[in-house]
Amino acid sequence: MEWKKKSESYMKLSLVFLVEIIFLFVIISSFGGWVAGLSGGNVTVLTELKVGAVAPEVLNVSINNYASSINLIPNSTKLVNCQALVRDWNNDTTITNVTAQFFEQGVGTYGGPNDNNFHYTNNSCFINRTFGTWNSIPDTPYTALANCTFHVWYYANPGTWNCTAKVTDNTNLTGYGSGNTTVAQLLAVGLPSSINYGTVNGTFVSNQNLTNVTNEGNTKLNLSLYGYGGAPGDNYAMSCTLGSTPYIPVSDEKYNLTVSHPGTISLTQFAVNYTNLTSTYTVKKFNLASRQNDLKAGTDDTNATYWRIYVPKGVAGNCSGYIVFGASTAPGS
Numbered sequence: 216m217e218w219k220k221k222s223e224s225y226m227k228l229s230l231v232f233l234v235e236i237i238f239l240f241v242i243i244s245s246f247g248g249w250v251a252g253l254s255g256g257n258v259t260v261l262t263e264l265k266v267g268a269v270a271p272e273v274l275n276v277s278i279n280n281y282a283s284s285i286n287l288i289p290n291s292t293k294l295v296n297c298q299a300l301v302r303d304w305n306n307d308t309t310i311t312n313v314t315a316q317f318f319e320q321g322v323g324t325y326g327g328p329n330d331n332n333f334h335y336t337n338n339s340c341f342i343n344r345t346f347g348t349w350n351s352i353p354d355t356p357y358t359a360l361a362n363c364t365f366h367v368w369y370y371a372n373p374g375t376w377n378c379t380a381k382v383t384d385n386t387n388l389t390g391y392g393s394g395n396t397t398v399a400q401l402l403a404v405g406l407p408s409s410i411n412y413g414t415v416n417g418t419f420v421s422n423q424n425l426t427n428v429t430n431e432g433n434t435k436l437n438l439s440l441y442g443y444g445g446a447p448g449d450n451y452a453m454s455c456t457l458g459s460t461p462y463i464p465v466s467d468e469k470y471n472l473t474v475s476h477p478g479t480i481s482l483t484q485f486a487v488n489y490t491n492l493t494s495t496y497t498v499k500k501f502n503l504a505s506r507q508n509d510l511k512a513g514t515d516d517t518n519a520t521y522w523r524i525y526v527p528k529g530v531a532g533n534c535s536g537y538i539v540f541g542a543s544t545a546p547g548s
Contacts, residue, residue, distance in 0.1 A: 267386075268305065268384065268386035268388055269303065269304045269305050269388075270384070270388040270389065270390055271301055271302065271303040271309075271310055271382045271383070271384045271388065271389070271390045272301065272302045272303070272382070272390040272392075273299050273300070273301050273380050273381075273382055273390050273391055273392025274300045274301065274302055274358075274392065275299070275300040275350075275352075275392065275394075276297065276298070276299050276300075276378055276379075276380050276392050276393055276394035277297070277298045277350070277394060278295065278296070278297050278298075278317075278376075278378050278394050278395070278396040279295055279296055279396065280296075280298075282396055283396065283397060284396065284397040284398070284399045285367070285376070285396055285397065285398045285399060286399050286401070287367065287368075287369045287371060287398065287399070287401045287432075287433060288369055289369055289401065289403035289405070289431040289432065290369055290403070290405055290429075290431040291369055292366040292367060292368055292369070293366070293367045293369070294364060294365075294366060294367075295317060295364065295365045295366075295367050296362060296363070296364050296365075297315050297317060297337075297362075297363040297364075297365065297378035297380065297394070298349070298360060298361065298362055298363070299313060299315065299340070299360070299361040299363065299380035299382070299392060300349060300352060300358060300359075300360055300361075301313060301342075301358065301359050301360075301361055301380070301382040301390070302355075302357050302358045302359075303357060303382075303384055304357055305357075305384070306356055306357060307344045307355075307356060307357055307358060307359045308344070309384045309385045309386075310342060310344075310359055310382060310383075310384055310385075311383055311384060311385050312339070312340075312342075312382075312383045313340040313342055313361035313363065313380060313381065313382050313383070314336070314337060314338045314339070314340060314363070314380070314381045314383075315336075315337050315340055315361075315363035315365075315378055315379065315380045315381070316334070316335070316336050316337075316378070316379050317334075317335045317336075317337075317365045317367070317376060317377070317378045318333060318334040318335070318376065318377055318379075319332075319333040319334070319371075319372050319374050319375070319376050319377075319398070320374070320375045320376065320377050320395070321374075321375075322334075322372060322374075325377075325379050330509065331367075331368040331370065331371060331509045332368075332370060332371060332372050332507060332509075333371070333372050335365040335366075335367060337363045337364065337365060340361040340362060340363035340364075340380070341361065341362045341363075342359050342360075342361050343359060343360045343361070343362065344359045346359070346360040361380065361382070363378070363380060367398075368506075369401060369403070369431055369432065369433060370430075370432070370433045370505045370506040370507075370516070371398055371433055372398065372433060373397075373398050373399060373400040373401070373433050373434060374397070374398060375395055375396075375397055376395065376396055376397065376398050377393055377394070377395050378393060378394050378395075378396075379391060379392070379393040380392055380393070398433070400432070400433065400434050400544075401431075401432035401433045401434070402432045402434065402436055402542035402543070402544065403430075403431040403432040403542055404428055404429065404430065404431060404432075404436070404438070404503075404540055404541070404542045405428070405429035405430075405431040406426060406427070406428055406429070406540055407426060407427070410424050410426055410522055410538065411424070412424055412522075412523075412524050415524065415526045416526065417526050417527070417528055417529075417530060417531070418526065418527065418528055419525070419526060420479075420480055420481070420482060420485045420523055420524070420525050421523050421524045421525075421526075422479075422523070423475065423476065423477055423478075423521050423522070423523055424521070424522040424523070425475070425519050425520075425521060425522075426519070426520050426521075426522055427513075427517050427518070427519055427520070428501070428503065428517065428518055428519075428520055428540065429512070429513060429516055429517045430503045430504065430505050430506065430516040430517070430542075431516075432505060432542060433505050434505055434544065435502060435503065435504050435505060435544075436501065436503050436542040436543060436544060437498050437499060437500055437501045437502065437503075437542075437543050437544070437545065437546070437547035438472065438498070438499050438501040438503075438520075438540060438541065438542070438543070438547070439496045439497065439498045439499070439539075439540075439541035439542070439543045439545075440470070440492065440493075440496065440497055440499060440538065440539065440540060440541070441492070441493055441494060441495055441496040441497065441538075441539050442465050442468060442492045442493070442494065442536060442537060442538045442539065443465070443494060443536065443537055443539075444462050444463070444465075444535075444536045444537075445536075447494075447539075448494055448495070449494065450464065450465050450494045451463060451464065451465055451494075451536060452464060452465045452466075452467055452468035452492060452524060452536050453468075453524075453534035453535055453536035454534065454535065454536065455530050455531065455532045455533065455534040456531075456532030456533050456534075457530075457531035457532030457533075458529050458530040458531035458532060459529040460527070460529040460530060461530065461531075461532070462530070462534075463524065463525075463526065463527065463530055463534060463536070464527070465491075465492050465493060465494050466491040466492070466493075467524060467525040467526075467527060468491075468492040468522070468523075468524045468525075468536075468538075469485060469486075469489030469490055469491055469492060469522070469523055469524070469525075470489060470490055470492060470520055470521060470522050470523075471488060471489050471490065471520070471521040472490075472499055472500075472501055472518075472520050472521075474488070474521070475519070475521050476488045476489075476521065480523075482525065485523060485525060489521075489523060492538065496539065496541065497548070498543045498545045498546070498547045498548065499547045499548060500546070500547030500548065501518065501547060503516070503517075503518050504516060
């Protein structure tokens with residue numbers, strides 16, 4: 216019996232020992248498998264996202280097809296075209312608006328107030344989504360060409376000008392781009408088509424004629440003046456149809472560029488208060504500023520000039536001649 220009990224006890228111990236060995240084997244096997252997986256196995260994991268809005272871009276800005284300078288038109292407006300190549304990687308259909316501002320650098324600023332001298336705005340540029348090819352750049356589903364036009368006045372300041380374009384998409388994201396050009400200096404004057412002294416008796420001085428001169432350019436100017444009767448350089452103020460000497464010498468037509476002397480005057484007063492016209496051009500100080508008032512012309516860009524003529528003895532009939540008015544930046548006498 217005692218042997219039997221010992222035998223059962225040994226069997227229980229053997230079973231416990233066997234279970235422990237099996238358990239240890241499982242643990243070691245699992246740990247070894249985990250280490251092997253860490254050092255030698257590869258697991259590929261899929262990553263995903265959805266791209267939302269992408270901000271549009273202004274790729275290029277051209278002013279009058281990359282013109283180096285803009286030549287304005289006297290007493291009128293010049294059409295300036297600012298073209299902007301824009302792109303949106305979501306598709307060009309998401310581009311909702313393009314605006315542009317054309318302004319003089321150093322005077323106007325982007326976002327500044329409009330003024331015909333230095334700042335213009337176009338808030339609704341034409342967007343062409345099927346432009347084909349522009350400056351050797353082909354159209355794509357993501358690009359569009361915006362045409363932003365400006366009617367620039369003749370008195371816009373000369374100097375370096377900037378066109379800045381802004382593109383906006385349907386999520387209100389924006390992009391900017393700009394280009395530069397030069398607005399050239401414009402010298403031009405505006406005058407009435409004729410000066411009519413009326414009827415003047417022989418050996419008398421005419422009544423004073425007031426002739427306004429208007430600056431139709433974009434810079435301060437002096438006046439250059441000369442006259443002729445029939446052809447430049449003939450030394451006549453007018454050629455006449457009758458008389459023993461059918462012409463009026465150029466020196467008998469005179470002007471004053473600053474002071475009016477109304478009423479009837481003598482020949483002596485005429486000589487003292489007025490300057491002789493000449494047959495070769497002479498630059499006279501006039502200091503006529505370019506227009507600044509956007510609302511009304513003739514307020515700050517116009518000065519009066521005063522003219523008279525003397526009819527010498529021997530002249531008769533109808534007389535006519537020419538005065539050539541020029542704009543100059545040369546210093547005047």
